[in-house]
Amino acid sequence: MRMSQLAQEAGLPTATVKYYLREGLLHEGRLTSPTQAHYDETHVERLRLIRALVGPAGQSIASTRRILAAIADPPSELDLLGIAHDAVTPRYPAELPTDRARQVVEGLGWNSAHCAPSTLGALQEALDGLEAGGFELSDETLERYASAMMVVAADEIAEIPTDSAEAAARFVILGTVLVEPLLLALRRLAQQTASAQRFSGSRQSG
């Protein structure tokens, strides 16, 4: 198909498709003449993935490029998680002290030596944010959050496919960046549901 049809199939303006081509996020089409290229289903699929990453998952162009590169040329399983997690937490400087984060992780019975520095940085920043906001979190609440997340994570890791490195990369990376917005939406909907039960009144409908 031609560029205009590709754009239509992917539900994007032609200018956006050209931008992704220039940025190297989308692979070149097959040249059918010096000024015309032919695109196929792989281009449509790739554009859908790019849309998902820069849209709901809120990834930058640079981060999307890293993610796509990691899927195309996957490292080992352990490093995959590191790349997926670095993609979603790229902004923690190595010099950020993470003593409290390490302490929390060890307190949960997890081994902080298995944790990526950038993720420990993210935890530290979240804990600092709660403290700055005057939001006290008891150890009990923290453990409740952690065990809910471990229930989810243990199944996710058990399901990583091992038949091909590309399948594993796709699963881990997209499972990180695309599932995070889902989890947050579900938490908010669960809160709204629980709230309607506790403060039952005007909005109750049956």
Place this chain on the structure above:
Amino acid sequence: MRMSQLAQEAGLPTATVKYYLREGLLHEGRLTSPTQAHYDETHVERLRLIRALVGPAGQSIASTRRILAAIADPPSELDLLGIAHDAVTPRYPAELPTDRARQVVEGLGWNSAHCAPSTLGALQEALDGLEAGGFELSDETLERYASAMMVVAADEIAEIPTDSAEAAARFVILGTVLVEPLLLALRRLAQQTASAQRFSGSRQSG
């Protein structure tokens, strides 16, 4: 204290403090002369809260203003959740079709009539993103995520203080925007921990 000391106490450049004053996020100090104002602990605390909101919680200035206004002048409990959730999901147009999101919510045994349209929009976008990325999520997995989030949410709602409207607003709003980064960091750390157990090898340290 004077502006320069306030900035130092809050760990912010003076220019940033002046910016928050101009934007109306920080309340004015008490004028001690036509050109000089006096600031107190309430200003320091407010600045710490603003830092947490625009930093780890990733809120925009406009969203931070809405959040601070809702804390200062709190609506009823049910509306509080709506405001907190709208603050973190401000970008879903009302015309976005949310049929699939409603179907998922009802499938979980929750009542979609109790759910905020913006949150249903966020769920819909997350589901669309997963589909666009070719990431299939079984009903079983979706239920597992939802029940983990309900375990967390039910306790959170049960803990909303009812002694003062301001305390309730603070708890609900900050519990939404400041706890989300914590949950995501804990999920990633749980994945890294579970991954080290499944693919035990080079990084095992004891």
